[in-house]
Amino acid sequence: MPRFRAWFCRLLGLVRKQSRESEMNAEIQQHLDALTERNIAAGMSPKEARNAAARDFGGVEQIKEVAREQRVWKWADEFLQDLRFGARMLVRSPGFSILAILCLTLGIGTNAAALSWIEGILIRPYPLVAHQDRMFALNATIRGTEGYKGLSYPDLLDFQKNSTLFESFIVDKITGTTLSSGDRAERAVGGMVSANYFDALGVRPILGRGFRPEEGTGRNAHPVTVISYMTWKNRYKSDPDIIGKTQFMNGVQHTIIGVAPEKFHGTFIGYSFNFWVPTSMQETFDNTGYKLEDRGARWIEGYAFLKPGVTRQQGQAELSAIAKRLENDYPETDRGHEISLLPLWKTPFNAAGGISTTLGITAAVVFFVLLIACANVSNLLLARSLLRRHEMTMRLALGAGRRRLIKQLFTEGLLLSLIAALGGIAVAYWSRNALVLAFPPSVPGITIDYPGSMDWRVLLLSIAICIGSTMLFALMPAVQASHVDLSGALKSEGAGVIGGHGRSRLRSTLVLVQISLSFVLLAGTGLLLQSLQRMQNTSPGFLTNNVIVSVVDLFSAGYKLDRAKIFHTQLLDRVRALPGVESAALTRVMPFSYNPPSSAPIEIDRYQPAPDEQPNADYVQVSEDYFSTLGIPLVAGREFTRNDDEDSPRVAIINETMAAKYWQGKDPLGQRLKVKDTWMQIVGVAKNVYYETKLEAPRSFFYVPVRQNFFVGNTLLIRTRETPGAITNALSREVHALDPTLAPYAADRLQEQVDQRGYTQRLAATLLAIFGGMALFLAAIGLYGVMSYSVSQSTRELGVRMALGAGVRDVLRLVMSRGLRLTIAGVVVGAAAALLLTRLMGNLLYKVSPRDPIAFGAALIILIAVALLACFLPARRATRVDPVRALRI
Amino acid sequence: MAKEKPDLVYGTLDMLILKALQHEPRHGLAIADRIQQISQDVLRVEQGSLYPALYRLEAQGWLKAEWGVSDNNRKARYYRLTAAGRKQLAAEKEHWSRITAGINRVLAST
Numbered sequence: 001m002p003r004f005r006a007w008f009c010r011l012l013g014l015v016r017k018q019s020r021e022s023e024m025n026a027e028i029q030q031h032l033d034a035l036t037e038r039n040i041a042a043g044m045s046p047k048e049a050r051n052a053a054a055r056d057f058g059g060v061e062q063i064k065e066v067a068r069e070q071r072v073w074k075w076a077d078e079f080l081q082d083l084r085f086g087a088r089m090l091v092r093s094p095g096f097s098i099l100a101i102l103c104l105t106l107g108i109g110t111n112a113a114a115l116s117w118i119e120g121i122l123i124r125p126y127p128l129v130a131h132q133d134r135m136f137a138l139n140a141t142i143r144g145t146e147g148y149k150g151l152s153y154p155d156l157l158d159f160q161k162n163s164t165l166f167e168s169f170i171v172d173k174i175t176g177t178t179l180s181s182g183d184r185a186e187r188a189v190g191g192m193v194s195a196n197y198f199d200a201l202g203v204r205p206i207l208g209r210g211f212r213p214e215e216g217t218g219r220n221a222h223p224v225t226v227i228s229y230m231t232w233k234n235r236y237k238s239d240p241d242i243i244g245k246t247q248f249m250n251g252v253q254h255t256i257i258g259v260a261p262e263k264f265h266g267t268f269i270g271y272s273f274n275f276w277v278p279t280s281m282q283e284t285f286d287n288t289g290y291k292l293e294d295r296g297a298r299w300i301e302g303y304a305f306l307k308p309g310v311t312r313q314q315g316q317a318e319l320s321a322i323a324k325r326l327e328n329d330y331p332e333t334d335r336g337h338e339i340s341l342l343p344l345w346k347t348p349f350n351a352a353g354g355i356s357t358t359l360g361i362t363a364a365v366v367f368f369v370l371l372i373a374c375a376n377v378s379n380l381l382l383a384r385s386l387l388r389r390h391e392m393t394m395r396l397a398l399g400a401g402r403r404r405l406i407k408q409l410f411t412e413g414l415l416l417s418l419i420a421a422l423g424g425i426a427v428a429y430w431s432r433n434a435l436v437l438a439f440p441p442s443v444p445g446i447t448i449d450y451p452g453s454m455d456w457r458v459l460l461l462s463i464a465i466c467i468g469s470t471m472l473f474a475l476m477p478a479v480q481a482s483h484v485d486l487s488g489a490l491k492s493e494g495a496g497v498i499g500g501h502g503r504s505r506l507r508s509t510l511v512l513v514q515i516s517l518s519f520v521l522l523a524g525t526g527l528l529l530q531s532l533q534r535m536q537n538t539s540p541g542f543l544t545n546n547v548i549v550s551v552v553d554l555f556s557a558g559y560k561l562d563r564a565k566i567f568h569t570q571l572l573d574r575v576r577a578l579p580g581v582e583s584a585a586l587t588r589v590m591p592f593s594y595n596p597p598s599s600a601p602i603e604i605d606r607y608q609p610a611p612d613e614q615p616n617a618d619y620v621q622v623s624e625d626y627f628s629t630l631g632i633p634l635v636a637g638r639e640f641t642r643n644d645d646e647d648s649p650r651v652a653i654i655n656e657t658m659a660a661k662y663w664q665g666k667d668p669l670g671q672r673l674k675v676k677d678t679w680m681q682i683v684g685v686a687k688n689v690y691y692e693t694k695l696e697a698p699r700s701f702f703y704v705p706v707r708q709n710f711f712v713g714n715t716l717l718i719r720t721r722e723t724p725g726a727i728t729n730a731l732s733r734e735v736h737a738l739d740p741t742l743a744p745y746a747a748d749r750l751q752e753q754v755d756q757r758g759y760t761q762r763l764a765a766t767l768l769a770i771f772g773g774m775a776l777f778l779a780a781i782g783l784y785g786v787m788s789y790s791v792s793q794s795t796r797e798l799g800v801r802m803a804l805g806a807g808v809r810d811v812l813r814l815v816m817s818r819g820l821r822l823t824i825a826g827v828v829v830g831a832a833a834a835l836l837l838t839r840l841m842g843n844l845l846y847k848v849s850p851r852d853p854i855a856f857g858a859a860l861i862i863l864i865a866v867a868l869l870a871c872f873l874p875a876r877r878a879t880r881v882d883p884v885r886a887l888r889i
Numbered sequence: 890m891a892k893e894k895p896d897l898v899y900g901t902l903d904m905l906i907l908k909a910l911q912h913e914p915r916h917g918l919a920i921a922d923r924i925q926q927i928s929q930d931v932l933r934v935e936q937g938s939l940y941p942a943l944y945r946l947e948a949q950g951w952l953k954a955e956w957g958v959s960d961n962n963r964k965a966r967y968y969r970l971t972a973a974g975r976k977q978l979a980a981e982k983e984h985w986s987r988i989t990a991g992i993n994r995v996l997a998s999t
Contacts, residue, residue: 027966028940031917034963035936058937066941 024067032057078404082411089412096384097416100377103778104420105427107373107469110771112428112462114366118359119458122345127263130202134167134306136315137347140298143336148348150298153279153291155326155334159304162322165315167305168200172267174301174350175285177249177275178553178745179235185553185743188231190275191266192285197276198226198258200305201267205258207232208243215278219290225249226258226276228265249275250284251558267303269350287555287713296333301349304341316341357844358764361524364837365771368517370465372778374473375510379782381413381477382507383789406478413474414467421466425459480506508822511786514779515826515867516833519859521772523834524841526855528765531846536755538847541689542591542630544751546582548718548727549590551745552735555713564712567738571716572623574734580722586623586706590715591630591691592753597701603674604662617658617700618691619675621709627653627686629719630750637669637684645707653684658700673702680704693757695846717750724748764844780866787819788874795881803883811879812872819871820864827860834859902942904985905932907951907970907978914957916965917943943968951977 032053039049054060090097124132140151153171160169171194179188191197195216198205205226215222225247227236236242246253254277266273283290291297306315319339326334342348345356385392395405552571554564568586575584589595597620609615626632627639635656644651652673659668668682688698706714718727728747735744791798798811806814838850848855909915909923920943921934946952951974959965970978 023966024940024944026964027917028937030963030965031936034918034959034961034965037961056936058935060937063937063940066938067944 021068024064028057028060028064032060078407079411082408083415085408086412086415090415093384096380100380100416101420101423103373103376103380103781104417104469104473105423106774106778107370108417108421108424108462108465109427109431110366110369110424110774111465112425112458113431114362115461116428116458118363119461121269121359122343123457125269125344126201126267127265128201128203128261129264129267131305132344134308134310135303135344136306136312136341137344137349138169138302138304139340139342139346139348141338141340143338149337150349151300151302151339152295152298152333153282153300154293154295155337156300156302158326159319159322159339162325163318165307165310165318167307168196169302169304170194170197170200170267171279171300171302172197173279173282173299174268174271174273175277176556177285178556179247179249179274185551185745187553187745188274189271190225190277190285191268191273192279192282193276194302195278195280198260203261203264206261207240208256208258210258211276211278216280218280219292220252220281220283222278222280223252223254223284224257224278225254226260227256228260228272228274229262230272231274232259247275249277250556252281252284254281269344269347271350287711295330303344312341312343357841358767361764361841361844362767362771365521365524365768365775368521369771369775369778370469371472372514372517372775372782374469375514376778376782376785377413377416378473378477379507379510379785381409381474382480382510383785385409385477385480406475409478410470410474413470413478416474417466417470421462425462428458428462476506507786507789511779511782511822512826512829514782515823515863516830518772518775518779519827519830519863520834520837521768521775522859522862523831523856524838525765525768525772526858527838527841527845527848527850527852528768530852530855531844531848532762532765534848535694535846538694540591540694540754541687542632542750543719544754545749546719546721547630547750548720548722548724548747549750549753550716550718550728550731550747551713552716552742553713553745554742557739557742559712561710561712564714565707565710568714570738571734574737575716575718575731578720578727578730578734580720580726582719582721583625583629584716584718585626585629586714586716587626588621588706588709588711588714590717590753591689591750592693592757593715597691600675605672605674607662615662615700617702619652619702619704620691621706621711622703623706626703626717629717630689631719632689633687635685635687636667637682639684640703640705642707644705648708650678650680650704650708651683652680652702652704653686654682654702655686655700656688657698658702659685661700675704694754716744718747764841776862776866780870783819783823783867784870784873786822787815787871788877790818791815791874791878795878798878798881799883799885802881808879811881812875815875815878816868816871819867819875823864823867827863830863831856831860901985902934902938903946904978904981905934906939906942906946906968907974907981910952910968910970910974911978914967914969916957916959916967918965919959920968946974949977950974 032050035053035056036046036049039052040046044052057063126132129135138151140149141147142149156169156171160166163169171192173192174189175192176187176189178185193211195211195213198210204210206229208226210226211224215224227242227247232238232242236245239245242256242259245256247256248254260276265271266276277285279292282292286299289297291299304315304319306312319341323334323337323339327337392405396402552567554567559567572584572586575581589597597618599616599618602615602617604615607615622640624640624642624644627634634653637653640651640653654668654673662668663671668685671682672679673682674680686703688701690696691699691701716731720727722730724747728744731744731747735742798814801814802811834856835851838845841850905924906920909920909927915923917939918936921936921939924932924934943952943954947954947968951971952968953971954966954968957965957967
C-alpha cells in the first residue's frame with residue numbers, strides 16, 4: 001500500500017508540479033522567516049538575523065533541488081524531459097528520423113501482420129465462435145499406431161453421456177454435395193453436424209434458427225439445412241423469405257431453416273462451408289452407408305468444449321477413463337481405441353497440421369526481418385551519435401552521469417520505435433488480409449479463410465517487440481556514446497578525425513549480422529524454390545497435361561447403383577465418340593485427390609505372413625482404358641476390358657512394389673489375391689506411380705475393375721488435346737442428353753490436381769521469397785550506409801593517398817575490398833547458421849538436401865552482387881575526393 | 890542525493906522525525922527544535938536537510954501535511970504522523986535498538 005501511495009503522490013506531484021513548487025517555496029520561506037524572527041528576538045539586527053538564519057538553514061537552492069528529487073516522480077519527470085528532447089532531436093534531423101522509422105515500421109509491421117495471422121490460426125481459427133480457448137479437437141487413435149482414426153457415433157454419445165467436465169461435444173464431419181445452376185454443376189462443401197452445433201459455438205443464424213435437439217435423431221428423419229451467408233447471397237440473391245424454401249441435395253428436398261452470419265465459415269481450417277445438415281442425415285450424405293448405430297464405423301470428426309476452469313489434463317483424464325470402460329464393454333469394436341484432446345491448431349482432421357511448419361517458418365522469417373531492421377536503425381543511431389559527440393561530451397563534462405545519458409538515448413530510441421510501432425500496427429491492420437492474397441490459390445471452388453485478427457494478444461506482442469527491438473537497436477549505440485573519452489573527445493573536437501575504433505567495429509558487426517541473416521533467408525528461399533522446381537519436374541508416373549478430369553455427381557443427384565451404372569456406361573461411350581478425345585476412363589478416386597484410395601487387409605495365395613504381420617494394401621476401382629488414358633505402362637499382363645464385369649471372374653492388377661513384396665521374383669500373373677472374402681486373379685502388373693502426393697514412399701497398391709465393384713460416384717478421366725473449356729461444353733451437352741437435370745463439374749487438367757498437393761511447399765516458398773527480398777533490401781541499405789559512412793570518414797586518408805599518386809582504380813579497390821571482406825565474413829557466418837537452420841525445414845524439402853550447393857551458391861552470388869552495388873556507389877564517391885580539399889579539413 | 894549532517898548518525902534522520910511527531914503535529918522548525926531539545930543539544934539537525942526528508946516521508950505515506958497557523962500566528966505547514974508512519978516508527982525503533990545492542994556488545998567485548 002505505501003508503495004502505491006508513494007507512486008500516486010509522485011504522480012500527483014508530476015501533474016501538479018507548478019503548485020508543488022510554490023508550496024515548497026512558501027514553506028521554506030516561512031521557515032527562514034521564523035528563524036529570522038527568533039534571531040531578532042535574541043537581539044540581532046534584522047540583517048544579521050537573516051544571515052544567521054540562512055547559515056543555519058543551509059544552501060537553499062541545493063536543498064530545494066534535493067527536495068524536488070524526493071517529492072516528484074523523478075524517473076517519470078526525466079522521462080518526459082527526455083521525450084520532449086528526443087522529439088526535438090527527431091524533428092531536427094528529419095532524414096534520419098524518417099529512414100529509421102520506415103525501417104522499424106517495416107520490421108514491426110511485418111511482425112504484427114504475421115503474428116495476427118499466426119495467432120488467428122493458432123488460437124482463434126474460427127471467426128465468431130465463442131470460447132475457443134476451451135475448445136479442443138477430439139483426436140481418436142489406435143494404441144500403437146499413427147494417424148487419426150475417427151470416432152464412431154455410439155462412442156461419441158457415450159462420451160457425452162458419461163462425462164461431467166465437459167460443456168458440450170460437437171460433431172462436425174466435412175461432406176459435400178453438388179449444386180447445379182444452369183449447365184454447370186458446382187461442388188458445395190458442407191458439414192454434418194450434431195444438433196447442438198450452433199448453440200455450442202454460440203453462433204446465431206441471422207435468419208431463421210439453428211438445429212433443434214430432436215433434429216439430431218432419427219434415420220434420415222430431418223432433411224433441414226442451415227446455409228452459409230455466401231450461399232444465401234450468391235445462390236439465393238439474398239432472398240429475405242428464404243426460410244422454409246427447399247434445396248435439393250443428394251436426392252432429398254431439404255428445408256432451409258437458417259442462414260449463418262456472414263463471417264461464420266464453419267469449423268474446418270482451410271475450408272469455408274456452404275451448408276450444414278444434422279447428423280441424422282448421415283446416410284444421405286455419406287455414400288458408404290448408414291453408420292449412426294454402428295460402433296465399429298469410425299467416421300466422426302468433432303470437438304469438445306471444457307467447462308470453465310477445467311484444465312485439459314483433467315478433461316483428458318476423464319475421457320481416457322471413459323475410453324477404458326468402452327474398451328471393456330465393447331472389446332470387439334473398441335479394443336485399443338484411445339481418445340485425446342488436442343489444441344485447435346493441432347486438429348488432426350483438417351488443414352491445421354499441414355500449415356504448422358509454414359507458420360513456424362513465417363514466424364522465424366519475420367523475426368529475421370525485424371532483426372535486420374533493428375541492425376539498420378542501430379547503425380543509423382551510431383552514425384548520428386558521432387555527429388552528436390559534441391553534445392554528449394558537453395553533457396558529460398557538465399556532470400551528467402553516464403546512466404542518465406544512456407537513459408536519454410534510450411528514450412529517444414523508444415520514441416522512434418513507438419512511432420514505428422503505431423505505424424506498423426496500422427500497416428498490419430490494413431494489410432492483415434493482404435498476406436493471404438499473396439498466397440498461391442488453393443483448391444478451386446473452395447474459399448480459404450485464414451482470419452488475421454488484431455486483438456490484445458497481437459497488440460501486447462507488438463508492444464513487447466517494440467520495446468525489445470529498442471533494447472536491440474538503441475542500447476548498444478547508447479552505451480557506446482556514453483563511453484566518450486572526455487579528454488580525448490575534447491581534444492580531437494573539430495579535427496574531423498575518424499570515430500573510435502570500437503565504434504566502427506560495432507558497426508561492422510551489425511552489418512555482418514545483417515548479411516548473415518539475409519544469407520540464411522536467401523539460402524532457405526533457394527532450397528524451397530528448388531524443391532518446388534524438383535517437385536514440379538518430377539513426373540507422377542502418369543500423364544497430367546493431356547488428361548482432363550470432370551465429375552458428374554450422381555450420388556448428390558440421388559442416383560441409385562443400377563441407374564448410375566447405366567448412366568456411366570452410356571456417358572463413357574458418348575465421351576469416347578467426341579471429336580478430339582483419344583480415350584476415356586472412370587475411376588472412383590482420381591489420383592492426387594483429397595479423398596484417399598480404399599485400403600484393406602489382403603491375403604495372398606502361397607504367401608505366409610510373419611506372425612505379427614497383417615498384409616495390407618491400398619487400391620482403387622478403375623474402368624477399362626484407365627492405364628492407356630493415364631499413360632501408365634504395364635510391365636506384364638493386360639489392362640482391364642469391358643468384359644471384366646460382374647458376370648466374369650474377379651480380376652486385379654497389382655503394382656511393381658506389390659509384385660516384388662509378395663511374389664519375390666516369381667511371376668504373379670495368374671496368381672490369386674483375396675480382399676474382403678473375394679479371391680481375384682492377377683491379370684497385370686503396372687509400373688509404380690505416385691498415388692496421393694509426390695512425397696509418398698513406394699507402397700503396395702492394386703487396381704480392381706470398376707464394373708466388378710461399382711459405386712455411384714465416379715470421376716471421369718479424358719485423354720485429349722482439346723482445352724478443358726471445349727471439353728466442358730461438349731461434356732455438358734452429352735450429360736444433358738442423358739439426363740436434363742444433370743450437369744458436370746467444370747473440367748480441369750489433371751495437372752492442376754497434382755499441383756494442389758504441393759500447396760504447403762508453394763506457400764512456404766512464397767512467404768520466404770517475399771520476406772527474403774525484404775530482408776535483402778534492408779541489408780543492402782545497411783551495407784550501403786556503413787560503406788558510405790566509412791568513406792566520408794576516411795576522406796582525409798583517401799586524399800593523402802591520392803595526393804601521393806593513388807589512382808581511381810586503387811581507391812576503388814581499397815574501398816570495395818573493405819566492403820567485400822565484411823560481406824564474405826557475413827556469408828561465412830550465415831552459411832554456418834543456415835546449415836543448422838535449414839535442417840528444420842526437412843519435411844518441406846523435396847529431393848533437395850538441406851545443404852544443397854546450388855541454393856547456397858545462389859544465395860552467395862546474390863548477396864555478393866548486392867554488396868558490390870552497395871559498396872560501389874560510396875567507392876565511386878571516394879574517387880571524386882578532391883585531394884586538396886580533403887587535406888585542408 | 891540527500892546527505893545528512895555528520896553529527897547525525899547516517900540514516901537516522903527519518904526515524905528522529907517520526908519520533909518527534911509522535912504526540913502532535915509540528916511544522917519544520919518545530920521538528921528541528923524538538924529533536925534538539927529532547928537530545929539536550931547533542932543532536933543538531935541542519936534545518937534545510939529536514940525538508941527533503943519530510944517530503945520523502947510524505948511520499949511514503951508515513952506523514953501527512955496540511956497548512957495551519959503557528960503559535961505566533963504565521964501560516965505554517967504541519968506534519969502529522971499517519972497510522973503507517975506509527976508502524977514504521979515502531980519498526981525503526983526496533984531495528985535501531987537491535988543494531989545498537991549489537992554494537993554495544995562488540996564494544997564491550999575485550
